Amino acid sequence: MSQENQNKEEWIDAYVWDDMAPEERKAFEEQLAADAGLREEYELRRAIREGYRMERLRMEAREGINVARRQVRAREWANRGLLLLIFLLGIGLGLGLKTLYDWWNPEAPQKEIPQADVIEFNEDEEMLIGQSNDFGFKVAVDRIEIQENKLSGFSSVDSLVVALVTSPSEDIVYADNTVALYFPESQMPDKDDIRLLELILNGERVLYLGIGKKLHVLKKGN
Amino acid sequence: MSKDQDGRNDENVLVGFCKGEGKEYLRAIECLDKNCRPKVVSWLLKHQMDKRQAKEIYEEALTDAYVNLCILKKPLTTSLCGYIFSISRNKWRKEMGSKGIPVEPPPEPPVNPMDEGIIPPEIIKACRGRLSQRCRDILDDADRGLSMEEIAKKYGYSDDRSAKQTKYRCWADFVNCVKEQLSKEI
Numbered sequence: 001m002s003q004e005n006q007n008k009e010e011w012i013d014a015y016v017w018d019d020m021a022p023e024e025r026k027a028f029e030e031q032l033a034a035d036a037g038l039r040e041e042y043e044l045r046r047a048i049r050e051g052y053r054m055e056r057l058r059m060e061a062r063e064g065i066n067v068a069r070r071q072v073r074a075r076e077w078a079n080r081g082l083l084l085l086i087f088l089l090g091i092g093l094g095l096g097l098k099t100l101y102d103w104w105n106p107e108a109p110q111k112e113i114p115q116a117d118v119i120e121f122n123e124d125e126e127m128l129i130g131q132s133n134d135f136g137f138k139v140a141v142d143r144i145e146i147q148e149n150k151l152s153g154f155s156s157v158d159s160l161v162v163a164l165v166t167s168p169s170e171d172i173v174y175a176d177n178t179v180a181l182y183f184p185e186s187q188m189p190d191k192d193d194i195r196l197l198e199l200i201l202n203g204e205r206v207l208y209l210g211i212g213k214k215l216h217v218l219k220k221g222n
Numbered sequence: 223m224s225k226d227q228d229g230r231n232d233e234n235v236l237v238g239f240c241k242g243e244g245k246e247y248l249r250a251i252e253c254l255d256k257n258c259r260p261k262v263v264s265w266l267l268k269h270q271m272d273k274r275q276a277k278e279i280y281e282e283a284l285t286d287a288y289v290n291l292c293i294l295k296k297p298l299t300t301s302l303c304g305y306i307f308s309i310s311r312n313k314w315r316k317e318m319g320s321k322g323i324p325v326e327p328p329p330e331p332p333v334n335p336m337d338e339g340i341i342p343p344e345i346i347k348a349c350r351g352r353l354s355q356r357c358r359d360i361l362d363d364a365d366r367g368l369s370m371e372e373i374a375k376k377y378g379y380s381d382d383r384s385a386k387q388t389k390y391r392c393w394a395d396f397v398n399c400v401k402e403q404l405s406k407e408i
Binding site for chain 2 (some may be wrong): 051
């Protein structure tokens with residue numbers, strides 16, 4: 001490239017990059033109007049300069065969009081994390097409250113798994129007779145399976161309507177989910193103290209009546 | 223949703239999009255990605271583009287839409303998504319043309335000012351990629367309007383004269399590269 005050409009290009013570049021003093025700009029513009037060769041080279045360099053600017057803007061815009069996407073994704077994950085945290089806190093709070101409740105209410109019904117060898121019962125104490133619908137209430141029947149003296153299952157099954165009666169009759173009624181329990185008036189227990197326990201002990205079905213902490217045989221057989 | 227509501231939503235998205243940062247910008251990008259991107263990408267996938275190409279075309283169209291509407295302040299005469307779709311379709315036509323696959327119907331008039339310049343953007347992109355990182359950074363800063371004193375200070379030059387020399391050397395490399403590529407095309 002000749003020195004003249006190089007100078008010309010540098011002159012154009014200074015113009016397209018706006019690195020000229022006002023008088024020099026004016027001189028350049030006058031020369032531009034008069035010189036077709038200069039004008040052609042100027043047009044090309046101006047277009048390249050414009051193209052460069054566009055490409056820079058594009059690169060910056062794209063980077064901006066990518067950054068925005070990363071932020072959107074981060075926000076989405078943060079929201080999911082927050083929801084999970086709230087869910088876990090809810091579970092934790094629920095369990096905590098239940099523990100507190102159990103601690104403050106030691107009398108609250110708790111499922112105790114009775115051991116076969118500690119069950120107390122008195123078969124002579126016959127007090128389950130008669131039927132009445134006068135003041136029935138439901139008692140859940142706990143079912144326990146014991147095979148070869150090993151506890152193999154414990155679950156609440158079914159429910160029975162229990163009626164406390166003061167007039168004796170002959171039979172224990174265990175039909176239509178109703179059982180009538182006879183007590184002399186002076187020994188009438190609180191209904192909260194009564195529960196029914198169905199045990200299957202080595203294949204034999206036994207229905208126990210629990211009054212307080214004492215168990216009474218209610219019915220035996222399959 | 224009524225046309226009026228659609229129009230207002232579109233306007234809100236455009237306003238947020240042109241903010242370039244902040245919550246509204248994020249919402250606009252999220253909205254476009256959710257509502258516009260699937261339409262454009264699925265159209266491209268139905269027209270012989272694979273997943274990667276379709277994604278790239280959408281990204282380029284979104285970028286061009288930002289530059290045209292938000293920086294160059296070109297007026298928007300259609301919906302924002304329609305505009306992005308239109309740019310994507312032109313890019314798709316170009317892509318198909320480069321593979322020698324005829325495309326029907328014939329190309330629409332270009333809507334993307336960046337495709338209208340005499341220097342193809344691909345050449346500019348390629349030549350910009352050939353510059354050293356330092357050259358790119360210096361030219362970018364000069365293009366952003368930083369003075370030579372600021373550039374000299376930022377890049378550790380002893381004076382603005384040295385910085386200026388580097389800038390023009392980088393620029394000359396870039397111009398030569400573009401000229402070389404243009405002559406190859408002809």
